[in-house]
Amino acid sequence: PGACRQLLSPPLSSGIGYFTLPYLVHAGAAFVHACEWNPHAVEALQQNLELNGVQQRCLIHQGDNRKLELRDVADRVNLGLIPTSEEGWPVACRVLRKDVGGILHIHQNVESFPRKALQPGQDHQLPVPLEQEDKGVHEDNDIVLGAGGRALCPTAQSAWQKWAKTTGTQIRMLLQELDGKPWRTSILHIEHVKSYAPHVHHIVLDLECRPLS
Numbered sequence: 253p254g255a256c257r258q259l260l261s262p263p264l265s266s267g268i269g270y271f272t273l274p275y276l277v278h279a280g281a282a283f284v285h286a287c288e289w290n291p292h293a294v295e296a297l298q299q300n301l302e303l304n305g306v307q308q309r310c311l312i313h314q315g316d317n318r319k320l321e322l323r324d325v326a327d328r329v330n331l332g333l334i335p336t337s338e339e340g341w342p343v344a345c346r347v348l349r350k351d352v353g354g355i356l357h358i359h360q361n362v363e364s365f366p367r368k369a370l371q372p373g374q375d376h377q378l379p380v381p382l383e384q385e386d387k388g389v390h391e392d393n394d395i396v397l398g399a400g401g402r403a404l405c406p407t408a409q410s411a412w413q414k415w416a417k418t419t420g421t422q423i424r425m426l427l428q429e430l431d432g433k434p435w436r437t438s439i440l441h442i443e444h445v446k447s448y449a450p451h452v453h454h455i456v457l458d459l460e461c462r463p464l465s
Contacts (some may be wrong), residue, residue: 364411
């Protein structure tokens with residue numbers, strides 16, 4: 253929360269304010285751009301902003317967020333749609349500040365089936381040799397896989413980390429394509445939110461994105 257004081261963040265699919273209100277009320281966000289295309293949710297979000305006295309620090313963009321015209325304004329972007337927010341990644345990269353970069357909070361349902369259940373010929377998700385890893389994606393040595401203190405299956409943690417690294421590479425490539433300059437992405441944290449289904453977990457990746465020049 254302390255890092256959110258200068259936040260301009262477009263939550264993609266804001267709903268009635270599940271993320272928008274905590275950013276404004278508790279995290280001290282300076283301003284929030286909230287994207288939502290359901291008119292009933294937009295009405296409820298506006299009411300909730302007024303009830304909490306933060307309507308002056310939020311602009312609601314109603315409609316398809318893929319058509320959002322904002323550019324280079326966000327210090328953080330919350331991609332809260334599950335099972336996947338991948339369709340919103342290009343939007344998030346466009347609104348992220350290009351001068352200093354920022355942080356993406358990427359939600360995803362990640363599958364982590366036990367290896368013994370895999371059929372012959374399926375990918376066993378063996379570790380990628382270091383020399384084959386994307387050198388543009390960095391992983392914090394202090395990365396924490398939050399799980400409310402519960403023990404987690406190593407297979408699940410491995411699947412989350414593999415997805416996080418792949419996502420870091422895809423985001424870096426999107427940013428470089430948009431900006432025409434090299435970027436670096438760093439995995440700051442992977443948070444386990446909940447079990448969504450057997451061997452399927454809702455997680456959030458905190459991905460730091462910074463331009464190299």
